[in-house]
Amino acid sequence: MRSVQMALAGARDTLLAQGVLFPDGLGAMGQSDLFVAALAPSEGHPILSLRGLIDAVDAQDFGLRARSALARQIVQHRPRALILSLPEAAVFCDTAARLSALRAVLSEFSDDILPVLHLAAPAEALADAFHLHTLLGAVAAPVAAKGTIGIDPDATVALWAEVFGAETLTAREFGPAALTAKDVAIALGDLGQGGLPARVAPNPRPSLVTLRRALRLNAGLAGAEAASGPIPFAIREKLLAGLGDAGRGVTGADLAALTAHIRTVKGAKKTAPDLSPDPDFDPAPLLIGVAEAAAAARQAADAARVQRLTAQGAASTARAVAAPQTALRRKGPEPLTKAGETILSATAKEVHRSFAGGRYWPRNTGVVGFDETADLPPFPVDTPPKTGTLIVGCMKNEGPYILEWVAYHKAIGVDHFLIYTNDCTDGTDEILIRLMELGHLTHVSNNEWKGKSPQQAALNKAMKLDVVKQADWLIHIDIDEYINVRMGNGTLADLYAGMGDATNLAMTWRLFGNAGQEDIGAATVIDRFTGCAPSYVPKPHTMWGFKSITRNVGAYSKLSCHRPNKVAPKMKDQVRWLNGNLQDHSKELTDKGWRSSIQSIGYDAVQLNHYALRSRESFLIKRQRGRALHVDRSIGLNYWVRHDWHLNTDRSILRQVPRTWAMKAKLLEDPVLAKLHADALAWHLAKAAELRATEAFAELWEQTKTADLSDGERMAYAVAEDMES
DSSP states (O other): OHHHHHHHHHTHHHHHHTTEEOOOSSSTTTTHHHHHHTSOGGGOOHHHHHTTOOSHHHHHHHHHHHHHHHHHHHHHHOOSEEOOOOHHHHHHOOSHHHHHHHHHHHHTTOSOOOOEEEEEOHHHHHHHHHHHHHHTTOSSOOOOSTTOTTTSHHHHHHHHHHHHOGGGOEEEEEOSSOEEHHHHHHHHTTSOOTTOOSEEOOOOOOOHHHHHHHHHHHHHHHHHHHHHOOOOHHHHHHHHHTTOOSSOOOOHHHHHHHHTTTSOOTTOOSSOOOOSOOTTOOOHHHHTTHHHHHHHHHHHHHHHHHHHHHHHHHHHHHHHHHGGGTGGGGOOOOOOOHHHHHHOOHHHHHHHHHHTTSTTOOBSOSSOSSOTTSOOOOOOOOOOOOOOEEEEEEESSOGGGHHHHHHHHHHTTEEEEEEEEOSOOSSHHHHHHHHHHTTSEEEEEOTTOOSSOHHHHHHHHHTTSHHHHTOSEEEEOOTTEEEEEOSTTSSHHHHHHHHTTOOEEEEEEEEBOOTTOOOOTTOOOTTTOOEEOOSBOOSSGGGGBEEEEEEOSSSEEEEOSSSEEEEOGGGGGGOOEEOTTSOBOHHHHSSSOSBOOTTTOOOSSEEEEEOSSOSHHHHHHHHHHOOSSOTTSOOSHHHHHHHOOOSEEOOGGGGGHHHHHHHHHHHHTSHHHHHHHHHHHHHHHHHHHHHHTSHHHHHHHHHHHHOOOOHHHHHHHHHHTTOOO
């Protein structure tokens, strides 16, 4: 109840002196920001509009800031108990999914959560709900029926017990009168009672006349939104403020007749009040100019968001540049591991010693602006946004990995794929042909390639095809690379919105190693491999190689492995390159470059997860297959050492797992495709067993198991062995 929240806010300092934290600065008098943080940005919940969070990027950023604000207060005060007041949750957490999302946010701070529900009588609860729903844009009064969460006490308690556990839940009923200090003390239990006000007045509500007019106004605003986009709450609030009248606020007694059938209400009126929109109120004069004002507000919000993300990117880059000059410089070389003593050459050991703590020393600080190890709420399983994006890729014997890779990128907004293959024997071609028959991609055989590599030969051919010319965005990545959008709702649409008018974006590699995964298993990738390279690892320089997102406006005439090349002189001034923090690095990247520098590295908005090894069995097959770009180079222990970065953790892509699995399940509904996928997996399992039985590959298998180096040793090995090309 709002009254309890008001009493707690007034006693904040006294409670803190007793070791009880009632956090400040998290929305109004309490912590409603945490409730907002639990809402999925794509849900379009009206309370997001209330906070001006009409964009998914802003919504996610808001949630991260809210959780960080609470975490800072907990660290500062180290309380013995934490009290949170979330009156909106009783009304708007009306499903198990929404309430579970709130519980997930709260669980980030404690495993000992004891919910206390302060339940008003159904009539009073309906009055509060009517007020809140109308404020947030409802065009009809809330339902007053048995089972309605937030109005029916029994249903509300049942839902909270289901999500939090009945053994942890306390439910108390409070009447409509002003609360006394004793009432609130009962709510607190033994957490502390001093400093509470003697009496707290109930929260005022608008009159029935105002609410009925607001319903009519909301209908008009809904029509405006359908035509021109979301109406920011600041505009809605001004319009609602003009609807007031001199009548008294609506009370539970006014609405008792509507809720008498939920619980017996003494003194219920025989005639229920009219809660329908006021037919005599004309909102048209108030709606003049609303669409234009809303468009201007959205444009300002977009500009502010890009400015904020750019500032965040600049701060991350500054940390990366400054960090090597600080305490790390004063550290000596770390002791070599047993593997390092054995594997590193004398030259590599000298590199390890001389680089220790310096500019090129790998570390997981100074680049990423959030905790990558935390499990954030999963992104919703929703309809992928249309973006006009085409991925161009090359494959050879990747059969069991195709569906996950395609499903993942379709789920984040890729519309079509152009895939070239050469000399496949595991069923890759057949899977791609079936996907083409189903309309998901275009498959082209590249068996007769000419030139230095099959990959570049394919890219040269691709630029001549209509499917490439007609795309709005072009991306070239391989099947072991996943575009990890770490902002907004995790889609390319969110990323493109953050890019503004930029034409290109460099997605820097983040290498994900094997981390002891031996079997191919079901051949899934993103859920199995979360050990990765540190965020700061400028040497060897292949670590920060990037792949590009390109707006297909004809600025470049050639597509290469990492980026577009040969910029048209007349369009050079129109080209803008961003890094993974959405920070402008056009000067560095417009004409050349395929890797990020200490100045341009950035991962906050997007990174390219690179799973070069996958499982140990998968690596054996890759070793036997050869390389697409450098066909004259073998893949052996050197390749393993250079790519098995796994001592750091990045779990951010796990937010994409539910929507990826849902999309993959849709693909597997086709029985032909399902059989082809199963056959390809069986082929790889058999091939892995065959290779492990051969002497050369068995030896390689054992070598990889003993090559568990530290990050510094891995860097030194690669630099000393001159493996930077």
